[in-house]
Amino acid sequence: MTNTAGATERASVPERWALGHGFVPKGRYVDADFARLEHERLFPNVWQMACREEEIPNAGSFHEYAIGERSILVVRQADGTLRAMHNACRHRGMKIIGGSGRVDEFRCRFHGFRYALDGACTFVHCPEEFEDRPAADWALRPVHVDTWGGWVFVNMASDPPPLLEWLDPIPSLLDPFRLEDMRYRWCKTVVVPANWKTVVDAFVEGYHTPGTHPQTLRPMEGTDPSARPAAIDEFAHAPFSPTFPLGSHSVMKYGERPDKGPQAEEWAAVLARPEIYANLMQYLARALGAMQTERDARAAEMLATMEPSEVPPIITYLGLCKQLAQDEGVVTYPDMSIEQHFMGCGDYHVFPTMVILVEPGSTLGYRMRPNGSDPDSCIWDVFSLEHFVPGAEPNPKWEVFPNWREADLGPFLAQDLKNIPDIQAGMHSDGFDGLWLNGIQETTILHAHQVADRYLFGVDHDEADT
Ligand code: FES
Ligand SMILES: [Fe+2]
Numbered sequence: 001m002t003n004t005a006g007a008t009e010r011a012s013v014p015e016r017w018a019l020g021h022g023f024v025p026k027g028r029y030v031d032a033d034f035a036r037l038e039h040e041r042l043f044p045n046v047w048q049m050a051c052r053e054e055e056i057p058n059a060g061s062f063h064e065y066a067i068g069e070r071s072i073l074v075v076r077q078a079d080g081t082l083r084a085m086h087n088a089c090r091h092r093g094m095k096i097i098g099g100s101g102r103v104d105e106f107r108c109r110f111h112g113f114r115y116a117l118d119g120a121c122t123f124v125h126c127p128e129e130f131e132d133r134p135a136a137d138w139a140l141r142p143v144h145v146d147t148w149g150g151w152v153f154v155n156m157a158s159d160p161p162p163l164l165e166w167l168d169p170i171p172s173l174l175d176p177f178r179l180e181d182m183r184y185r186w187c188k189t190v191v192v193p194a195n196w197k198t199v200v201d202a203f204v205e206g207y208h209t210p211g212t213h214p215q216t217l218r219p220m221e222g223t224d225p226s227a228r229p230a231a232i233d234e235f236a237h238a239p240f241s242p243t244f245p246l247g248s249h250s251v252m253k254y255g256e257r258p259d260k261g262p263q264a265e266e267w268a269a270v271l272a273r274p275e276i277y278a279n280l281m282q283y284l285a286r287a288l289g290a291m292q293t294e295r296d297a298r299a300a301e302m303l304a305t306m307e308p309s310e311v312p313p314i315i316t317y318l319g320l321c322k323q324l325a326q327d328e329g330v331v332t333y334p335d336m337s338i339e340q341h342f343m344g345c346g347d348y349h350v351f352p353t354m355v356i357l358v359e360p361g362s363t364l365g366y367r368m369r370p371n372g373s374d375p376d377s378c379i380w381d382v383f384s385l386e387h388f389v390p391g392a393e394p395n396p397k398w399e400v401f402p403n404w405r406e407a408d409l410g411p412f413l414a415q416d417l418k419n420i421p422d423i424q425a426g427m428h429s430d431g432f433d434g435l436w437l438n439g440i441q442e443t444t445i446l447h448a449h450q451v452a453d454r455y456l457f458g459v460d461h462d463e464a465d466t
Contacts, residue, residue: 149179181332206241290384
């Protein structure tokens with residue numbers, strides 16, 4: 001890891017940003033100084049998801065990945081491989097191109113210098129009028145690039161760890177889900193008035209489910225349950241979602257509370273009824289438009305007509321989902337054991353900017369990036385990936401919502417989004433010092449800050465704790 005911080009400066013975390021046991025000071029979300037450190041020391045040194053491979057399918061296809069003030073181009077080469085490079089002309093620094101598209105070469109429109117797809121400089125106007133400069137020094141400065149799960153990742157560090165090593169153990173857990181064979185169902189970008197981590201935190205724990213999504217506690221009401229706030233006794237029905245570190249990353253699992261009380265037993269019996277479980281799946285398919293697909297909703301309709309049996313509804317449901325997909329010709333649909341299913345399914349925080357909620361038929365994904373240098377604004381990309389019949393992929397365009405109030409994300413994600421500006425606003429209050437985190441269901445948040453401290457301050461919490 002390269003880092004620009006001086007050795008003495010990096011010896012410890014400044015008091016105002018120091019993590020406690022289950023405590024995260026609010027300055028890490030609201031201080032402009034902290035945001036500046038993230039741009040100086042974190043983002044230039046970590047692997048970050050830039051785009052999907054299918055977004056740059058042909059020779060000359062390019063995609064700009066912007067993070068804060070930095071811009072990187074990912075470019076498909078003539079031989080099908082990928083290259084990434086800083087998007088800054090080596091003459092006077094002009095940003096060469098933005099967005100995404102396809103080119104034969106890059107041309108800087110300031111003085112007309114040209115660059116090949118691999119970044120080599122192929123044309124300098126009046127080269128004899130320059131001081132000698134080695135040709136390689138005119139080339140766009142390269143950035144490390146690699147792929148996993150169908151995503152293209154970039155890393156600006158000079159000598160980063162291999163991508164798969166960095167992601168370990170996520171690739172082996174998710175290999176059976178064939179993420180690389182999924183394609184976008186829909187993809188949207190929302191500018192949100194909150195720190196990028198405030199948005200990450202809202203999607204890496206399930207502890208907020210009864211508070212924010214009370215309708216998920218009421219599948220017995222049908223496929224369109226009421227969203228009235230949960231009464232206190234309904235909290236006993238809340239899902240239990242323990243969180244675990246996975247190297248530099250973390251996962252939230254869908255679990256069963258170990259200390260089940262009588263109410264939880266009662267609730268388990270309710271969910272064991274096929275039609276009740278089916279209601280929940282149908283609701284999620286419609287309200288979220290992700291994780292459970294439209295095809296899965298049809299599987300749930302079939303489940304709803306079945307008699308209760310020894311087989312838990314989820315097992316019957318998974319079998320029906322797979323059967324329908326295969327019958328329709330979805331050749332990439334995962335073929336995995338039930339153990340692989342439960343090992344893999346979960347809500348992953350791929351540190352720092354990516355979150356994926358993985359199911360066999362669909363993955364709901366997010367990317368949260370700072371919006372320039374403003375600690376109170378972020379760019380939130382939201383997408384659903386599915387397995388499709390070959391040739392039937394919809395290839396949607398990114399829909400962009402500069403005003404979060406106009407974002408059309410469906411009723412479920414709207415509940416999360418509505419919270420976020422108020423969370424950020426509340427963090428600025430004099431009545432708030434920082435986050436006090438649930439030690440089982442919110443450890444993902446603390447873990448991400450601990451990992452960040454390695455980059456920001458050279459402090460390794462793993463070593464400090466052992
Ligand atoms: S800045 Fe690009 S050609 Fe001069
Ligand atoms: Fe939520």
